[in-house]
Amino acid sequence: MSKITVDDKACILCGACANVCASAHVYELGSRASVAVRPEACWGCGQCVSVCPVDAIDHDDFPLDKCPPIDERHLPPIDDLVNLFRSRRSNRTFSDRDVSREVVRELVSIGRWAPTASNNQGIDWIAIDDRTRIAELSEATVRTLLRVARLARNPLVRLILHLVLGRENAQAAWRGLAGAQSLADRAQEGADPIFYRAPVLLIGHTKTRNPFSRDDAIYATYNLMLAAERHGLATCQIGLFQLPLARSRKLRRAASLPEGRVPQVCLVVGYPQYQFRRMVLRRIPDLVWNPR
Secondary structure, eight states: OOEEEEEETOOOOOOOHHOOOTEEEEEEOOOEEESSSSSSOSSSOHHHHHHOOOOOOTTSSSOGGSSSSOOOOGGHHHOOOOOOOHOOOOOOOOOSSOOOOOHHHHHHHHHHOOGGGGGGGOOOOEOOOOOHHHHHHHHHHHHHHHHHHHHHHHHHHHHHHHHHHHHHHHHHHHHHTHHHHHHHOOOOOOOOTTTOOOOOEEEEEEEEEHHHHHHHHHHHHHHHHHHHHTTTTTEEEEEEEEHHHHHHHHHHHHOOOOOTEEEEEEEEEEESSSSOOOOOOOEEEEEEOSOO
């Protein structure tokens, strides 16, 4: 349990700490200061330390010298953010240049600033930069997809998929599996149709039985991908690997995924062979207010 105290001489009874701790309810307002009445309930999110206007909270997990003030002058204007979002592209053409492990560590570290459900911070990563091993995983993935595609040709299996997934989802799955032979043909010609010969493969994984883990992993991944752009790196999320990896024990062993962990996201990182020059259009989403 974290030790949490409030300096009653500094506290101004603004109530901010109690109000932002809306789920754990660690704080209550006393007559002289806010009081941490339920420290055992703390999620370790740090919201209280971040919001206190007078630095009155002493929290074991968040010493003030490790929690610098937010400096609005260093935050990018909205136009710069939009330009960053629009300029990021999924890239599938990589140069032969290696990516240093120091840069990969920095990118993974940046990913941790993304939100996680209940502040569980449960995302860990496997990084593979052995090109031979990446090639072996690519070949194993193609074999797995081919095997599933052949199985799906069975009328009974198609019926089960239809019943389990629903008509539209089942049809989408069949269309995807139909491309497995094309992947195999490209691999036979010497291409890497899964990882595109990228020098680094990252696998984000979490504990089992957390319904929000996939969301958490995607948030962290997008932080990582945006940061990679500023390093001159290209990234691409690889669903063709993530989906069979989640379902194939053989693939999980080949990727050295620890027992009790679930792969939530897979992406490749590398220096791009080509630079994109223009931002492209995207559909404006429909927005409906207060639908009934």
